[in-house]
Amino acid sequence: MSEPMDPNDLIAEAAMELLREHGPQTAADWGNLLADAGHGTPDDMTEFVEYVEDPLLGYLTGARYAALDTLFEHRILTHRLTDAEISSGVLDANPDLMVLRVFLDSFDDNEDREIRVVHRGLDDAALAERGIDDPTFPADEGFLLAPDALSECAAGDLIGLFVADRELTLCTVADVVDPTPGFADALANILTDTGAETLDAIVWQLMLEEPTLFRQPAAPLGELLESAGYVRDGDYVAIEGFDFEAFHLANRARMLEIRDNLHPDEAAAVIALVDLVSAAHLEFPEDTSEIGDWARAQITENPQIYVAVAEPPAAAAALELLSELDDHDEILHAVATALADKGPRRVKPAAYWLAGKAADRLGKVIVAEAYYESALDRDPDWVPAIFELALLAADRSDATRALALLGRIEGGESEILHDVLARYAPAEHPELGRNDKCWCGSGRKYKVCHLGKSEITFDDRANWLYIKAQLFSRSPEYFDVVFDLAEVRAQHWDDDDALTRALEGGLAVDTALFDSNIFGVFVERRGELLPADELQLAQQWLQVPQSVYEVASTVPGTSLTLRDVRTDVAYDVADEWGSLNLEAGSLVCARVLPAGSAMRTFGGIEPIAAADKDGLIALLDSPDTEPWQLVEFLSARFAALR
Incomplete structure (x- = not known):
């Protein structure tokens, strides 16, 4: 049963x-239609439709x-063929036909359709099968037809491509x-206020305002735009001579202002820095050794x-945008150090912090730590650098220093890191002087033995090691990976805080750490900070896969014995939940x-049905298994409980 x-x-x-029946609607009117149909209150439905x-x-x-299917019904768009399209059966859909891709994207069985979308860079193998060896054809997206569809x-x-049902x-x-003058006049009306608009939005609006447009075959869209005096820049269309560069800059600034709550001056500065890094990438695509001098010269022109x-939200926004670029870390490092050298005094803490983040991602954590210290030399209260140093101190298991650093941040006691550190902070011994013999009986002085050091056992530090890796995975660099897997998990739980619970730990987080290799990166980049015994333990963990186990026996409230069904090796596992909730067999x-x-x-225990054993083992053994597939498979059991 489905x-x-x-x-x-x-x-x-x-x-x-309802939208098909009543035509275009504002969110409020659309929400009222849903409410009238009995689906909820007008306010709730107005909010709901904004997320459809x-x-x-x-x-x-x-x-x-x-x-859109109502707008496009019984319309036809045309395209003029080239030899390459005829021989390959692939249409270069941009710009003439690209607005029709919604009718292909809307089907899950796109692979089996007579016409399907192919993307340059993603479907190169399929394009090569059609004899296409030109990397510029199609330029972006194309429509794949039957091989001989255009042979005549x-x-x-x-x-033409005609839309029906x-x-x-x-x-x-x-x-x-000939659609003119209706086409040109309607197009001018659409672009009067904005100056530029996406081709998709233009065509949708044209069809709404001119019901007869494209009912009969007209010239291809690209030719219509050119003859009416319009030009394209990527997805956007504007009158010839339009300043696309200023337009895109303004759009980017507005996006940053809204998304990151930045002041216009901050958004403009972020864009300037991102553009400087991007320009360096174009200027020095292979050899980055000269970027520093080049960047210093560029910055000096208009620092x-x-x-x-200099403002932390702006610096964080710049880092996030730059993270979307490929192979940007070396370039960011060079540009950030140039900014620290030649930029205004006020921007130096942010520049050193950016240089530190780049150095960290390049695997130079000690260098990164020095940059964060340099940031605090310029501004002792620059919070992002303080927080990074606290994280690095925690990775060293120096809870005392990490807590002291968090104490310099307003609200630092509310950070997740603070709660973790409080668990592992060393106990104070005010009765002992620095030169007194240590309380532990080692015979050494207190200051060289246990002063400022945690007294927890190695067993407890193993738990701390796992938490360190979890905190590493919460960084903006990797959080999307964890979040996506947590969403897969949470969709099987029927409660309001499902996503929060999935993000706090368990299967989704463990799978992100080990099967998405975040833990491997953590060990690589934090290994020289970890205490030697923790590093050795972390390297052992990297060799341990998930497996299927049979519960051999339990000691209620304490432990259970698990036998690996693939290797027949048994392990005594300390796990209170499992010992109380699982039965032998x-x-x-x-x-x-x-x-x-x-x-x-540490990642939890997932009960499985006997009927699922072979399927799970196949997933675990397959090199093609994606992390989300494991989370989905192991979470499906909750569907029967809802």
Whole structure:
């Protein structure tokens, strides 16, 4: 029996049907339609529709939503063929046909359709099978047809794609109608206020305002735009002579102001820094050794444009944007050190922090630590550098220094790191002087033995090691990986805080750490900070996969014995939950890790049904298994409990 649909999905389907029936609507009007149909209150439904996701949902001017299949029904768009398209059966869809991709993206069975979307860079193998060896064809996205679909055509012929019942039909076109002046006049009206707009939005609006447009074959969109005096820049269209560079800059600034709550000056400074790094990448694509001198010269020309990066939110926004670029760390390091050298005094702490983040990602954590210290030399209260130093002190197991650093941050006691450190901070011995013999009986002086050092056992430090890796995974660099797996887990739990619980630990986090290799990066980049015994333990953990175990016996409240069904090796595991909730003979999936004198399952124990054993083992053994597939498989059991 198929699983019942999520109630929100049912409401979203109803919302799309109402949009098809009533035409374009504002969020408020659309929400009222849903409320009138009995789906909730007007306020709740108005908020709901703003989060509806559907490939066939378009956003029009006037803050209106439209069902695109209704707009496109019985319309036809044309395209003029080239020899390359005819021989390969691949249409270079941009710009003439690209607005029709929504009818292909809206189907899960795209692979089996007569027409499907292919992307340059993602589907190169499929393109190569068609004999395409030109890396610029198609330029971006293309439409893959049957190999001989265009065999009877000649270069210059017009073909059309006709929309009916959400399906695209390929046809040849003998004659076209001239849509002018209606096309040019309507286009001018759309672009009056903004100056530039995406081609998708333009075509949607044209179809709404000119109901007769594209009912009969017209010239291809690209030719219509050119003849009306318009030019394209990427996805955008504007009148010839339009300043696209200033337009994109303003859009980027508005995005930063909204997304990161930045002041306009901060957004402009972030963009200037990101553009400087991007320009360095283009100027020195292979040899980065000269970037520093080049960047110093560029910064010297106008150092004030970078000054607002001094604010922590702006510096963080710059780092996030730069993280989206490929192979940017060496370039960012060179540019950031140049900014620290030649930038305004106020920006130096941020510049050193950025240099430290780049050095860290390059595997130079000691260098990074020195940069963070340099940031505090310029501004002792620069919070991002203080926090990074606290994290590094924690990785060294120096809880005393880490807590002292957090104490310099307003609200530092509310940080997750503070709670962790409080658990492992050394006990104070005010009765002992620095030169007194240590309380532990070693015979050494207190100051060289246990002063400022944690007194917890190695077993407890194993738990701390796992938490250190979890904190590392929460950095912006890796949090998306953890979040995506937590979402897979949480969708099987029927409660409001499911995602929060999934992010706090357990299967999703453990899978992100080990199967997405975050733990491997942690060991590589933090290894020289970890105490030697913790580093050795971490390296052992890297060799331990998840496996399927049979519960051999339990000691309620204390431990259980797990036998690996693949290797027949048994382990005594300290796990209170498992000892109380699992019976001998039951099957589980876990990652059993050495932890000092005990074995532990820090990522939790996942019960599995006997019928799922072989399927899970196949997933664990396959080199092609993706981390989300493991989380999905092991979380599916909760569906029966909902």
